[in-house]
Amino acid sequence: MDFVRGRVLRPGDEGFDTVHRPWNLVGQDVTAVVEAADIDDVAALVRHANENGLQIATQAGGHGASGNAGGAVLLRLDRLNEVRIDPVAATARAGAGVRWGAVQEAAAAHGLTGLAGSSPIVSATGYTLGGGLSWFGRAFGWAADSVTAFEVVTADGERSRVTDGDLFWALRGGGGDYAIVTAIEFGLHPAPELYGGRMIWPLSKARQIFLTYAEITAAAPEALTLWLGVLNFPGMDPLVTVDVTYLGPAASAVELLRPFENPVSDSRRVLTPAELGQITADPVDPSAAASRSLLLNGLDDVEEALLGQPLEPVFGVQLRHLGGALAGPSATPFGPLTEPYYVYALGAPGKATYAGLDELTARLGKSVSHRKPYFALSPSDTVADAFDPGTLDRLRAVKRRHDPRNVLRANYPVV
Template sequence: MEFLRGRVLKPGDDGFDAAARPWNLKDQTVSAVVEAAGADDVASLLRYAAGNGLTVATQAGGHGASGNTDGAILLRLTDFDELHVDPATGRARAGAGVRWGAVQRAAAAHGLTGLAGSSPIVSVTGYTLGGGLSWFGRAHGWAADSVTALDVVTADGGSRRVTAESDAELFWALRGGGGDYAVVTAVEFALHPAPSVYGGRMVWPADRASAVLDTFREVTASAGKGLTLWYGLASFPGADPLVAVDVTYLGPAAEAEELLRPFGKPTIADTRRAMTPADLGEITADPIEPSAGTSRSLLLTSLDEAESALLAQPLAPVFGVQLRHTGGALAGPSSTPFGPLTEPYYIYCFGAPIPATRAGLDELTTRLGKSVSPRKPYFALSPGDTAADAFDPPTLDRLRAVKQRLDPGGTLRANYPITAGA
């Protein structure tokens, strides 16, 4: 391999186990880890891998790891920490190792926001390559639709800046079609005005779950694009079961509180307040340390079967369910591979990494019945899924054509390879 400035770790080396570990602490087997120090390191690694019939799997934080890395070299891009926010143009540039919390802090200083999700420690690039379902997606669509340019290194070691004008097909594929076509080292994207933001969590005991779900259904049926609500059920071992509603609103606090009046006064906790985009991570307080778990995500075409599916039986062994209202701008025109998100609700379920949890998730999916959409976004795929669960056959063919043009030898291996099943 050509000279690398970054670290190369092999099994048995000090630090290898930590470097090879994904965010979800399941086993991830790799042949080596390369912590690239720059784009030249990435190019050198890809040329070496292509010349020796090896594969490279790229992860920044490892949040989307699927366990398909056996035999691959794991490429870490943590050191790609460039971040620039330009308030004059309303755009940001983030290296592949930059996390959303850093972007939001920089943007908030100018009354702007990126299209971040619930966790401030997820990498901007990995999130965006999967599409990016944001707190503000109802107002502004997929995070991927806000991308204006990407810096990439292709499988042959070539570096290029990709725009809609320079390579329309690659630009289209990378914005929500995963990372199977090139290694993205930086992404540029539009920011959005956020002079006033309101957010927080309302919590009640589980005996209010049905009433809160009814109100959630009522409020989301007429919600404007600035209001986003997530309904959640939690039943962790050793703790009382709870029901919660997480909220953000792009607008003044008084307007938000009026829109949320039907929920009444939460009886356990209420963290709602005026905030900045830098504070979004406080709403759900997602874990900041890696842990092990089993999860599943689905899109729902309606809530007709949700109440009986979610509330008729105990959740256990599933620990939690999060039901997100989508719609708004997400259902509008989109130039991403997934296209418009026409399903009005997204559901995320999680539990312990044991076979009983998978069985519980299967049962819950069955109870949701015909309301479950046959598709899900690329970012929502989980072990056992393939890219065919996200994209229809014509879109798959188009994505595979991009893969064949840029990486015919299969040097790059995405979390969910676009060629699986081809």
């Protein structure tokens, strides 16, 4: 592929075994990997794919990969890594390879924040194409609703800036099946004061902590977000954790959180938006895992499901409080996130873990919603699990209009 300036690797080439893998080290049976040097490389690859009947699967960090890239050319966008902040307009422009940590560091210098999640190494673009569930979603809604423009290469190899219309609507949380996004522009939000951290207790305190968590989240202001975790990693004592952010004065947060008594470890402090990733300390190195994400209609069956019996072989469960602005009006394909809680569970890959995830889902019972956001889909899911039939029909129409040859392949295709 001498028509691109970036590196091209094929099976058998030195380095291919590393670069073709997504974040979750399950491997991908791709025909080649192209590391785009710039947007011209992206456009050239798309034109080549059209001329030769190829498909392109696009990744930066690869955190949302579903294993669907088999047989495609994998396009890596890591080198599209420019970040620009306009502090007056309170906006950011981030290339498709930019990670959230870089956005947050640049925004924090101006007392601003993006709608980032827990990990600083997730690409801002991939995260937002899936909707984007942020620490600050309760205050400001979906990250995708803050997008003002997409810079794209269309499925015929042309560059375009998209600010409205059906393609704009589809890309704001409907996945990346319609064009290759090379940069996004989005609104930033004021964060003059931020407080957060993690509290830890032994598992023997879990029921007490769960009841306190349920009580506080039932009446929490939108500035406060709480995530409860039950952790039972191999080789360590089981723990219960509460991770917290509060967009406001530390004294107000301390008072709201006073019912959480006597943690054995407490990292809460005044933070900057650039330090969000320190709260949960998500891993920075790729690994293999099996996971399951679910929306919950309430907490009726959740305490017993999480604490009534051992979770093994599942070794981590996180319960996130939603609500607030997330449940309000949204122009995204998914729309308002009306379910009040979200649960994420993971373990080591294998039949026993998948069976454990199925058992946990069954124990959650009637609390489980019938739908889940695009970003929360697992390899066993399809887009029909994320979007109602009318929305899915509209997304498919966008796909047919903008990529009639099906050159582009998303993590979870709409066709």
